[in-house]
Amino acid sequence: MADDPRRRRPFGFEEDLGVAVTEDAPAVEAAPLSTPATPTEWIRQNLFSSWFNTILTLVAGAFLLFVLYSLINFTFVSADWAVVQRFMKAYMAGPFPIEEVWRIWVCFYAVALLAGLSLGSSRWRPRVTTRTVLVTAVSSGAASAIVLYTVRTALVLSLTAGIVIVAAAGTVVGRALGNRLRKPLLAAWFLLFPIMLVVVRAFDGVAPRFWGGLFFNLIAATVGIVASFPIGLLLALGRKSSLPAVRIVCVVIIEVFRGVPLIAWLIFSRFVVDLFLPPQMEVPNIIKAFIAMTMFSSAYVAEIVRGGLQGVDPGQLEAGRALGLSPLRLTALIVMPQALRSTIPPMIGHFISLFKDTSLFSAIAVTELLSAARRSSASLEFFGLDAETLLFAALIFWVIAFSMSRWSQRLEHRLGVGER
């Protein structure tokens, strides 16, 4: 409503009607400024305004200090982080043969390059404020400190630094090329995953049963997200179809996959997926589990999209129909863009939990990040260091999940959710 003429010019509509604003009308005044409180005032008003508030402040403050102290004491005094140094490769790649790890590096470099190019060519300009500079400095400082401490070989260190450099270079190039990159980049993102599979598998590559560590979690989450999004869309549309057969099939798929725990689907998948494949087809068990996870996730995506579809004003459909749009165009151009925009927050929320749920693959003997962490603290040398290993795995999960959440907020902001 920013440009609503009535807001911009008080009394403007009277001018439009040809009625002059009377001479003695009160002048337009600026809104009164609220004076910012001094730090002391702020503390008194917000933390010590009543005796009850004072007690709450003291108790909460004491608790916070205690937690902070324990954390710092654990991190810098009592913890033995040598286990993380020793098992870094297992956390990142699991049982992936060490002489083939270059394949994973190639994948990470490709992703870093594309991410940098995309960031650069998008119209995004970071807001430089004291706060953002401080947050960026602290988080990148912490990240470098962790990397420097946990990574012990010069080769891996320089390769890690290389990823950052490639991403930064991509951002600069992307900024220079701008919009011209849009279509090639879109194609590149679509081709990225097949190319990564080729990089991992081609020329006597690494079979899925050797995939592991964080690399596996990322692969599984990407497969789940990329594949379940379109399938979920179709299921949601099918559930609203006017054809009873389509509707019933979709409802059954959604309810069956949603009603059973993911971990059960992963274990079942070895047997269930075979029922739908020709008998001579040999599919690795992990791929079967990917299929089960995708269907599980699709059911949730379908229900999220259905919520979005219900939020679209029926008048929009009527307007589209009255213009002569075919049902397909109506769905693609009018209904879906509006339905999907309102589903961004729950959709990203679902994808974050799907990413974390990839740790359930440990139930079918995949050494993904979490199980690699647990195995490392069960080794003879480092027996019992569960707190260190689990905390490190949790930190990695958190950093990625938090980045997804921030990215979702940016997306919401850019698409103007709740504004238009």
Next chain:
Amino acid sequence: MTQETESPQQAEAKAGRTDDHMIVAQDVKKWFGHFQALRGISMTVDRRETVVVVGPSGSGKSTFIRTINRLERHDGGRIVVDGIELTDDIRNIAQVRSEIGMVFQSFNLFPHLTIMQNITLAPRNVRRWAKEKAEEKAVQLLERVGIPEQAQKYPAQLSGGQQQRVAIARALAMEPKIMLFDEPTSALDPEMIKEVLDVMEELSESGMTMIVVTHEIGFARHAADRVCLFDEGVLVEKASPDRFFDDPQHDRTKRFLSQIV
């Protein structure tokens, strides 16, 4: 049931050639569940004619114009639009819809698209026009409805009156032969009604075939060739505006006019 007041030439033309009729509705019936919304409406609308439909709420006037572009399926009778009969045949429906523009009470602009995209969407996707042609047409239409400077804004950034004028431009972009207006000013603030009615009057004068459901009696007097009263799913009276307002034939019309004036 209907009261036709026609010149002899018009009557002759109607008896002889049917291709002067843009819309022919014969005994149109419509039920919602057990409720009969239309109880046999027969009406013809000639080319270049503006018909205003008035009536109390629930009288079936909106339902009737929505059957003409098949937003509602009629359960009985015939509807022929520009020589094409509306049946369940999807191709006929698509063809008829592309000949008819419709303007809604609540505008129904597409909120995720700019004004320019709102107007060019259907010409580009249904008529398959090139982007440049569709945008050129859109600029002309925005000038015609008086808001050429708003093309790159989103609907929510416009006032109600401006949104409704965009909705008219969006419908006109398909170069329709008929325009249907379903209470186009009922959702507007009073000071914005005139700007929309002005556009509609100009359209009517330019020779567009129009059916307008409205409560704006002033517009009906100025712009209409005929005025119809609907009540309880029945077309009670159809007459020229002068005759309809100054010398109504039916008691129901007299009562309706006494209530609204």
